Amino acid sequence: MKQKKPVKISIRKLYKIFGSDPKSALEHVKAGVGKPDLLKRYGHVLGLQDINVDMRDGEITVIMGLSGSGKSTLIRHLNRLIEPTDGKVEVDGEDVLAYGEKKLRDLRRSKMSMVFQKFALLPHRTVLENTTMPRRVRGEGGQATEDDGTKWLDRVGLHGYGGHYPNQLSGGMQQRVGIARALASDSPIMLMDEAFSALDPLIRTDMQDLLLELQKELHKTIVFITHDLDEALKLADHLVILKDGRVVQQGEPQEILLHPNDPYIVDFISDINRARVLRVRSIMEETDREGDGLAGEVDADQNLESVIAISGGDTNLHYRVMSGGQQVGLLHMKDLVRALVPVDAQDASKRVSAA
Amino acid sequence: MATYDGVIEAVGLTDWCSVEGAGGPMTMEELMAQARGETEAPDVNLWELPFPSLDALNQSCSVIPRTRDMTDAVEQGFLGIKDALRVVLDPITTPLGWMLDLSLQFFQAVPWFIMIPFLIAITWFASKSAKVTALVAFSFLFMAFIDHYVYAIQTLSIIFVCTIFSVVLGVPIGIAMSRSNVLQRGAIPVLDMLQTLPTFVYLVPLIFLFSVTESKLYGIAIILYAIVPVIRLTDLGIRLVDKDVIEAANAFGMTSWQKLTRVQIPLALPNIMAGINQTIMMSLAMVVIASLVSAPGLGVLVLRGIRNLELGVGLVSGFCIVLLAILLDRSTKAALSRIDASGR
Ligand SMILES: Nc1ncnc2c1ncn2[C@@H]1O[C@H](COP(=O)(O)OP(=O)(O)O)[C@@H](O)[C@H]1O
Numbered sequence: 168m169k170q171k172k173p174v175k176i177s178i179r180k181l182y183k184i185f186g187s188d189p190k191s192a193l194e195h196v197k198a199g200v201g202k203p204d205l206l207k208r209y210g211h212v213l214g215l216q217d218i219n220v221d222m223r224d225g226e227i228t229v230i231m232g233l234s235g236s237g238k239s240t241l242i243r244h245l246n247r248l249i250e251p252t253d254g255k256v257e258v259d260g261e262d263v264l265a266y267g268e269k270k271l272r273d274l275r276r277s278k279m280s281m282v283f284q285k286f287a288l289l290p291h292r293t294v295l296e297n298t299t300m301p302r303r304v305r306g307e308g309g310q311a312t313e314d315d316g317t318k319w320l321d322r323v324g325l326h327g328y329g330g331h332y333p334n335q336l337s338g339g340m341q342q343r344v345g346i347a348r349a350l351a352s353d354s355p356i357m358l359m360d361e362a363f364s365a366l367d368p369l370i371r372t373d374m375q376d377l378l379l380e381l382q383k384e385l386h387k388t389i390v391f392i393t394h395d396l397d398e399a400l401k402l403a404d405h406l407v408i409l410k411d412g413r414v415v416q417q418g419e420p421q422e423i424l425l426h427p428n429d430p431y432i433v434d435f436i437s438d439i440n441r442a443r444v445l446r447v448r449s450i451m452e453e454t455d456r457e458g459d460g461l462a463g464e465v466d467a468d469q470n471l472e473s474v475i476a477i478s479g480g481d482t483n484l485h486y487r488v489m490s491g492g493q494q495v496g497l498l499h500m501k502d503l504v505r506a507l508v509p510v511d512a513q514d515a516s517k518r519v520s521a522a
Numbered sequence: 523m524a525t526y527d528g529v530i531e532a533v534g535l536t537d538w539c540s541v542e543g544a545g546g547p548m549t550m551e552e553l554m555a556q557a558r559g560e561t562e563a564p565d566v567n568l569w570e571l572p573f574p575s576l577d578a579l580n581q582s583c584s585v586i587p588r589t590r591d592m593t594d595a596v597e598q599g600f601l602g603i604k605d606a607l608r609v610v611l612d613p614i615t616t617p618l619g620w621m622l623d624l625s626l627q628f629f630q631a632v633p634w635f636i637m638i639p640f641l642i643a644i645t646w647f648a649s650k651s652a653k654v655t656a657l658v659a660f661s662f663l664f665m666a667f668i669d670h671y672v673y674a675i676q677t678l679s680i681i682f683v684c685t686i687f688s689v690v691l692g693v694p695i696g697i698a699m700s701r702s703n704v705l706q707r708g709a710i711p712v713l714d715m716l717q718t719l720p721t722f723v724y725l726v727p728l729i730f731l732f733s734v735t736e737s738k739l740y741g742i743a744i745i746l747y748a749i750v751p752v753i754r755l756t757d758l759g760i761r762l763v764d765k766d767v768i769e770a771a772n773a774f775g776m777t778s779w780q781k782l783t784r785v786q787i788p789l790a791l792p793n794i795m796a797g798i799n800q801t802i803m804m805s806l807a808m809v810v811i812a813s814l815v816s817a818p819g820l821g822v823l824v825l826r827g828i829r830n831l832e833l834g835v836g837l838v839s840g841f842c843i844v845l846l847a848i849l850l851d852r853s854t855k856a857a858l859s860r861i862d863a864s865g866r
């Protein structure tokens with residue numbers, strides 16, 4: 168398997184409670200009071216409880232959950248737009264919560280940039296001025312900064328739009344400016360709060376492709392928030408599923424698809440096209456044994472839909488699975504078909520906890 | 523025998539009341555009663571029962587002060603703090619007086635054949651609107667033709683200075699209010715009061731504080747009245763700035779000063795400009811009333827019309843004020859819409 172990358176952001180035992188006296192409400196939460204009870208009996212809103220997540224360098228960590236599950240609250244703890252009630256947030260091994268005003272500002276200026284659901288561009292500034300904003304906030308300026316801004320605008324496909332004002336652009340183009348602005352700050356970490364949720368489906372797909380393409384080259388640590396499972400599965404290296412301010416499951420997306428540990432997640436994944444999302448790598452038998460009666464070779468990163476097409480629907484075949492020119496395992500079509508059976512909420516045998 | 527003798531007796535205050543003899547001069551009613559030859563109040567029937575006011579009670583109990591004594595006391599109190607108040611207010615307000623006088627001299631010293639083209643040019647530069655510029659040109663030429671030019675220019679000069687002071691003071695106050703809910707809660711009743719008080723009411727204490735010949739007297743009166751909208755709309759404008767944009771500014775590490783100058787003020791500018799427009803209009807309204815306390819300008823003519831019953835003078839000067847109001851409003855609004863249009 169792949170070598171695990173170093174942890175960039177580490178969240179430990181993070182709690183957030185909204186209300187007049189969060190400290191004493193925290194005691195109740197730690198004693199086991201849930202979100203609805205906390206609101207009804209103590210008048211406090213439970214934002215987040217006991218969050219433990221490691222976000223690795225150069226990976227896209229996707230945080231997924233329904234509206235109100237605490238996604239925005241969580242991502243805003245990373246750059247401390249929201250202060251936690253309890254817990255720890257470390258970036259590059261440093262405790263962000265111990266930062267003073269100056270260090271926090273430096274963190275926001277050069278280590279973390281952010282892309283917003285509603286774009287949040289400066290309406291009175293041109294597209295280029297918006298793109299160079301992070302650098303000018305740091306005190307940079309002049310031709311070099313302008314050139315850098317133009318470079319990023321070109322990179323996100325907005326060549327020649329530098330002199331326009333944001334409201335002259337469509338939503339998709341405005342969000343490209345938002346991405347260019349985040350990239351122009353040159354920060355290793357990018358926070359994206361439902362960055363594509365306000366866009367039309369087709370444009371959204373374009374933007375996802377753009378992000379993946381940029382990521383192949385830039386290797387940023389991206390924290391991406393979405394309420395859309397397809398988007399999450401497309402982008403995520405690491406998937407965190409939130410519900411009522413709690414992490415219900417986290418891990419490799421394929422792993423979560425095959426072994427959901429909560430009815431909530433089963434509901435979530437019941438509607439997706441499993442053949443298109445699942446990859447050969449996730450369901451193959453991991454072995455270097457020479458299989459017999461092989462019908463051919465498939466790639467480990469191919470999705471199951473394409474394998475079914477190759478096999479012509481024959482469930483008795485076996486394939487050699489290749490990755491980088493080497494055999495990494497064997498694929499039995501019977502396993503493939505089994506993997507396509509949706510995990511039913513009632514089927515206890517499948518609901519093994521993915522440790 | 524006065525109406526409330528019985529009451530005083532009943533509560534056992536007769537002794538206390540008679541300690542000191544009746545003092546002070548007689549009230550007007552007492553004098554009139556004396557003149558009519560009535561020495562004692564007649565027995566009143568129930569329908570004419572007077573309200574137990576200070577004056578009525580005083581008749582039964584001379585220790586209780588009369589209303590006139592009370593207003594006297596208020597006056598004495600005010601005169602008592604007047605000197606202390608002057609020591610504080612005089613230095614603060616002196617620059618205002620200078621500015622008003624200086625500007626008045628300047629506006630009058632510049633000959634009409636420079637001033638009128640200059641005003642037209644400014645209007646064109648600010649509004650870039652041919653219609654508004656033509657309106658300004660026509661109005662001033664008309665007023666000059668009917669010999670109202672000097673008065674109009676005096677009025678304009680006062681509005682000019684008072685608006686500058688209102689903006690210089692009002693915008694920072696509005697910004698401070700937008701940043702502190704406590705300050706906002708405290709300031710709003712004061713602003714409400716300044717705006718709803720009939721303007722004559724706060725001319726009264728000002729007359730006692732400053733002499734009527736000082737120009738800062740009317741300057742202060744105008745500013746107190748006209749500063750309100752610019753404060754309100756600065757506060758409102760900054761509070762209405764899109765929360766998401768503010769969050770983005772925070773997320774990219776702007777300091778509060780950067781946020782204020784690069785995001786909040788530019789985005790609040792249309793509202794602030796609307797406030798300035800209203801401030802100008804209210805200055806104009808007040809500068810007419812302020813002619814009661816020696817403010818020069820068109821208001822003086824209106825006043826003459828009222829005082830001497832010179833109907834024509836009053837009507838024509840009133841019309842000139844309307845002209846001034848329209849051209850000030852149109853040109854600031856045209857400038858405002860240009861700000862709105864550029865950069866959006
Ligand atoms: N400032 C706040 N005060 C009180 N409750 C809040 C506040 N911000 C968020 N919440 C609550 O916290 C929960 C999570 O909100 P949020 O993080 O915005 O959810 P999501 O982004 O997943 O839709 C919601 O129940 C919301 O009502």
Ligand SMILES: [Mg+2]
Nearest residue numbers: 238239240361
């Ligand atoms: Mg949200």
